[in-house]
Amino acid sequence: MKSIFTVFIVLISLHINAQKVKLIKLNDLEKRISNGKDTFYVVNYWATWCAPCIKELPYFDQLQKAHKDKPVKVLLVSLDFPSRYKKKVVPFIEKRKLTSEVFLLDETDQQAYIDRISPQWSGALPATAFINRAKNTTQFFEQEFTYKELLATFNSLQ
Amino acid sequence: MKKVLSLILLAFFTLTIIAQNTAGYAIGDAIQPFSLKNINGKDVALSDYTSAKGFIIVFTCNECPYAKAYQDRILALDKKYAPLGFPVVAVNANDPVAQPADSYEKMQARAKEKGFTFPYLSDPDQVVTKQFGATNTPHTFVVEKNKNNYTLRYAGAIDNDTENSNPQKTRYVIDAVDALLTQKEIPVTKTKAIGCGIKWKKG
Incomplete structure (x- = not known):
């Protein structure tokens, strides 16, 4: 009986971990934003191999925590190769206790998806889109942020 | 007065040239044939390749996952196109202080491990990397050689499928060299x- 219970617990925890990072197509990411109930989205593009990205991930999470009762959503979208999903990205996110939603972009044609995300983007990481759905505006930044800069940019776009 | 004016003009042109250099070559521009130190200690110059019709110049590095993902495809490009007159010339674009994994010794080790058939050149002051306006690793430039003229014909990605998972991918470099x-x-x-x-090198 005890062992069945353990198996059950392990299965549940595996399920939770698997849910922690979602593989997502660009179409579905766009839908996640357009059908979401929040009015402001901060979409940060990062990768496990990108040192400046890892440095600023906690700032994005801090921004999410600071606005947890507001219609503000931080989405952390990894551009690691889809084949690294289980080996690299899931363990990386498990180690860091992030509260924001985390995705891995399940697309292979970078030339196409970079232009779709933002025509002004060279593809370099980190990069962040600030989407204000109330005002119907999107600002795209190809740069790193400190928490202070991130908060100032976020506030300036309200 | 005239002298001052010409000095100002000279300063202006110098600045313009510097600005152009940081942006790198545009498609159709003449490129400066360079010479850099290879992993065997000897200099390799584009002008050494007397019978080449052009070059596939790849700015790359040792550790970036994208650069590593393309290693085998770069080897395949050299294998196919060096005999046809378009050899690969690889340049390590990273500053070894900013990225210790890109030291000269580690370049040697990587070339040996992967059996590079092409030169893997060190650009310690990143002069050539800046001249080309390379921004990422890998960043590929197809150059056409006509006697002593070198012309940039293609710049960008090798193909549109880094993970090499889509057989229907667009192979930009292959398409460019085949067209030439x-x-x-x-x-x-x-x-x-x-x-x-x-x-980039700091300071």
């Missing part, structure tokens, strides 16, 4: 270079 070899128009002359940002 058959004297046809290159279908796509510029794409975004996908990969890690180049680690």
Whole structure:
């Protein structure tokens, strides 16, 4: 009986971990934003191999925590190769206790998806889109942020 | 007065040239044939290749996952196109202080491990990397050679499928070199270079 219970617990925890990072197509990411109930989205593009990205991930999470009762959503979208999903990205996110939603972009044609995300983007990481759905505006930044800069940019776009 | 004016003009032109250099070559520009130190200690110059019709110049590095993902495809490009007159010339674009994994010794080790058939050149002051306007690793430039003239014909990604998972991928570099070899128009002359940002020397 005890062992069945353990198996059950392990299965549940595996399920939770698997849910922690979602593989997502660009179409579905766009839908996640357009059908979401929040009015402001901060979409940060990062990768496990990108040192400046890892440095600023906690700032994005801090921004999410600071606005947890507001219609503000931080989405952390990894551009690691889809084949690294289980080996690299899931363990990386498990180690860091992030509260924001985390995705891995399940697309292979970078030339196409970079232009779709933002025509002004060279593809370099980190990069962040600030989407204000109330005002119907999107600002795209190809740069790193400190928490202070991130908060100032976020506030300036309200 | 005239002298002052010409000095101002000279300063202005110098600045313009510097500004152009940081932006790098545009498609159709003449490029400066360079000479850099290879992993065997000997200098390699583009002008050494007397019978080449052109070059596939790849700015790359040792550790970036994108650069590593393309290693075998770069080897395949050299194997196929060096005999046809378009050899690969690889340049390590990263500053070894900013990225210790890109030291000269580690370049030697990587070339040996992967059996590079092409030169893997060190650009310690990143002069050539800046001249080309390379931004990412890998960043590929197809150059056509006509006697002593070197002309940039393609710049950007090798193909549009870093993970090599889509058999229907668009192979930009292959398409460009094939077009040059058959004297046809290159279908796509510029794409975004996908990969890690180049680690620049500080100060």
